[in-house]
Amino acid sequence: MNNLVDLDTPASPALATPPRASRAYVLPLIVFAIFALVPLSALWGSQSFILALVTRIMILALAAMSLDLLIGYGAMISFGHAAYVGLGAYSVAILASHGITDGFIQLAVALGVSLIFALFTGAISLRTKGVYFIMITLAFGQMLFFLGTSLAAYGGDDGLTLASRSMFFGSKFLKNDVAMYYVAFGVLLGAYLLLRAIVASRFGRVLRGIRENPVRMEAIGFAPYRYQLTAYVIAGMIAGVSGFLLANQTEFVSPAYTAWQRSGDLIFVLVLGGLGSLHGAIIGAAVFSLLADILSHYTENWALIFGPILILVVLYARGGITGLFGSKL
């Protein structure tokens, strides 16, 4: 059906030979080890630039990874996933502008708003399939974008600058960039482990089964809608958390966070890194951000070079970058 999706079905007991099973952890382990050690780059100077860049990579990875649950594992191609990043970011900024800087309250609101928006738009979108699903998710995303531009009290088009980063237990430790970095790292690691568990669970297996063959799943008694909607809400909430982090990292929010181009970036990241592997989203986010950063030193039109790269990946490396390491890795 969807050739872009990696072979991710967990090997059955009959197949799972120990070396292969353990190899599956190698790549994610390397990725997280690198992230854990990045702040040591301070030893060579230029820390703040690298810290900010890699923090943003991890935040992008978090949003892309949540989208992988939908596209890679659920064959639900949402083209409006940046909406949740925006919801999470605006939750922080709007509350902060009213003097509510407690991180737990902001996070709870970010999660709650994402949940409600995902439940409402998902319930409608999931009644459609294929290209209609893509279009309706895009439409909901754009709705939020225009809502953002019309929020004159919160900066409208120009966006809104945060007076301060979120506080936790009355402490402003998030002001420290290394602390900010490790919070993003911890959230990414936590979300990765959570999603890893979900895709292997009973629920995840049903979701993957629906991706493979929805009619077959109905015929054995699974109504796809409930499972897809649940996945849609989980993915939206995780993307909402990435918005919470993004607002804190940049200390700024704007409607641009929810624009359809950002949703497109998330899909780009997934295809680049490899769909249906979770860590592919992280590798894709890193390559995407580093490439954009490097290319932008040479030309303003760096996006022009991205297009052909995507085409080459789709034509010659279907599994994305993780696919190049072998589909089982």
Place this chain on the structure above:
Amino acid sequence: MSNAPLQLQNICKNYGALRVTDDVSLNIEAGELHAIIGPNGAGKTTLIHQISGHAQSDSGRIIFDGQDVSRLPMAERARMGLVRSFQITSILPRFSALENVAIAVQARSGSSFSFLGNASKEPALNDTAMTLLSRFGLAARAGVPAGQMSHGEKRQLEIAIALAAKPKLLLLDEPLAGTSHDESQRLINTLQELRKELPIVLIEHDMDAVFALADRVSVLVYGRIIASGSPQSIRDNAEVRAAYLGEEAA
């Protein structure tokens, strides 16, 4: 009031102006294997779609296990025990054979809204699935992705999946379609076993198989049942011979 496990009462289905099934009424009795035969385009698969809930009937009632299931979606009917197979093989191609069956076992054992714990390592699901695979001679192929199995193996697997979903009645849509002689012999043996366990509605083109297996046969022509009875009475029915069996002989 009949207490047959499956009762079709005047069910119809139109596709546009085309009436595909026309006022079909039929009782499937406990313990019987009921074959439905008919020429291509007679509406056999549509009838299975209607019974299973893959297509909704335009009119008429379907009673299963004492309940009116006419308006229930396919998944709900499956959970009640009304389980089908497909004419065109329908499996989860990148799942192993074992997982194809295990996920059907999962459908009928406990909640699937469980987000932690590795489903592919649940012994209760895998053991039941393995027992079913063994029964169909597929134990050695348990780890093979279903999409890579031979056609005959996939047909066996599909029946194993259906059985894993704990059916009270099986709807089989041309299980022998496209199989080699050896493969279909194997499937016929399987069906001989199964018919002892639960009522089966069988659509099949292979007349040898139908007459070997069926307790009763109904003949569907242009969406209507023109005859229903024992295999022998169907063989002797002049109208049936003209409409259907005659064609084959010619």
